[in-house]
Amino acid sequence: MTQKKQILFINSGKFKFIDLFAGIGGFRIALQNLGGKCVFTSEWDKNAQETYKINFNEQPFGDITKPEIKNAIPTDFDVLCAGFPCQPFSKSGFRNGFEDTRGTLFFDICQIIEKHKPKYLFLENVANLVSHDKGNTYKTILKNLDKLGYYFPVEPLVISPDKFGIPILRPRVYIPCVRKDIAKKNVSKIKNIIAELEKQFTNDINSIDSVLDKTSENKISSYELKILKMWDEFYKGIDLKVIGFPIWMEFFKYDGNLDNFPLWKAKFIQKNIDLYTRNKKFIDRWLKKHDNLDWCVKTHRKMEWQAGADYKSVFDCIIQFRPSGVRVKRPTKFSTLVAMNHQQIIGKYKRKLTINEAKRLQSFPETYKLPKTNAIAMKQLGNSVNITVLERIFEIILRKFS
């Protein structure tokens, strides 16, 4: 057994934790790495349960909203971990306390906290939980945590793995909490945990090659290559290097009334018309050469250049085929992992990110086993959480409060 494989299975027991909304066990690996022992897991998705079982040799309990499953949680544990789904609460504010959250999974979390009062909570969610429902959702969560007897960071702790040098932009909000009686004189350490974390932040992001294999797997299709070559030619031929608006080929020659569009759209259309007018000779030749783009899927007739002026070719960049168009970004970091068929393309290798590479971007151990079906594996990794970020945050909690 290799060193890394062992890490995955050490369930040592310096502290005990429960893993709710466990997915494929991102929290579990992070907290085990810090010396914790998992004493209960809940995850209802059958595929995720299977992946969890293969890696941790344990079958997660199912639906956490069911009383019998809540009752299966052992009384003795120190940390409650939960990367729970984001849901809106009642509009009535905090007048009714927990009642405002009834019917949501956060309500179930609160019930478990109220019953067991663990020393620490470690919650995680999508970054826009903070602005969800004009900030009401996040505020309601904090009010409930306060009422339940916990301190938490005063400013939302929104962190992306690139802060620790990992080449992926994936901001998430983390809510580490410490029970008020434990925090004692260290209250400011949890309220202002960001100051402690910032000491570890780096501007040196590892190159994308640090997570890439030398593989010929996942080559893009000849259709995708044709699209990329076509937009590469376009970018090289026009007079703009920093394009601050989406390129919409269908509007190049638009001569209708722009008042019929919302203002933001009218502005973009005008910019496309201006671009065409200035580059008419080149664009007409380009359109003719590429059969007026008639063979392209509609969304591929749009291109969003988000790589500034530092890169000369589409093939120097990271590309994504998105519903909004072919998006071209700087090759310095990947974006959030997406479904396999929309996966990010590494321009210079003319191939998409593989499962093993996505695993590294989420800081999962090399030995972690994922389903053979790539689409399921990528979905599970995409839903998961970056293990390094969890470890860095919780290490501070353990250092300051235990």
Ligand SMILES: C[S@@+](CC[C@H](N)C(=O)[O-])C[C@H]1O[C@@H](n2cnc3c(N)ncnc32)[C@H](O)[C@@H]1O
């Ligand atoms: C955002 S994911 C969390 C992923 C996890 N942090 C990881 O590292 O893989 C939320 C998970 O909650 C699970 N879930 C949603 N409702 C649930 C419920 N009622 N009972 C148990 N699990 C549930 C989903 O299946 C999903 O895997």
